[in-house]
Amino acid sequence: MTEPRGGVTQPQQFQxxxxERDExxxxxxxxxxHRDRYADGILHSVDGPVDVSFARSGTVAPPVRMLTPERLPVWGSPASFAPVLVQRLASHWVLVTCEHGRDPADRVTVVVDERDGVAHRWYGTSDVTxxxxxxxxxxxxxxxxRPRFSRLPQWPVSEY
Structure with a gap:
């Protein structure tokens, strides 16, 4: 689920x-x-089909990149973010906080589960996923x- 930073509006759920084998x-x-999808090198979005690599296909659906955190738009250029804090949370969670090279107050945070290598939480500059x-x-x-989304009673509690 995604929520704007500050929690001003209702969270958006997604499936x-x-x-990975078929990319x-x-x-x-x-x-x-509309259902965004990527197959056979073609990204099908609301804007129509586009020929793009699997690695770049996550621009339409950012949670795709959370499954492979090394592809998140935070590591080096052009994002210009760099890790400044790496901290273990409980037994298998790693918190990585990155700050922007030009503005140290501009920070993003990723929480990765070492067991599966997936970023389970992404605190971006404008939203939380x-x-x-x-x-x-x-x-x-x-x-x-296609899923049927039920209304969320509350924001999910962190379980580290």
Missing amino acids: LVVD SWTFDRQGDR VLTEIRVTDDDEPVPP
Whole structure:
């Protein structure tokens, strides 16, 4: 789920299904009629199909990049952020705080689970994204249908 920094509006929920072997994904966001998807080197977004690499396809659906944190738009140029704090949280969580090279007050934070290598929390400059559930599917399991999102009773509690 994604929420603007400051929590002014209701969080937005999403479902992301990624097939790493085929380098494909589908992204459904609460309230959107359009389903973003990437397959066979083509990104299908509301703007139409575009030929793009898998590594760059996450610009439309930023949570795709959370599954491979090394692709988050925070490491070096052009983002100009650099890690300034790396801290262990509990037994298997790593908190990485990065600051902008030109403004040390401009910071972003990523919380990575060492067990799966996924960024479960991303505190960006304008929003917060939290992955509340990650499930690995079997190879022959079909892609889940478009989700039905229920209203969230509260923002998820951090469990480190």
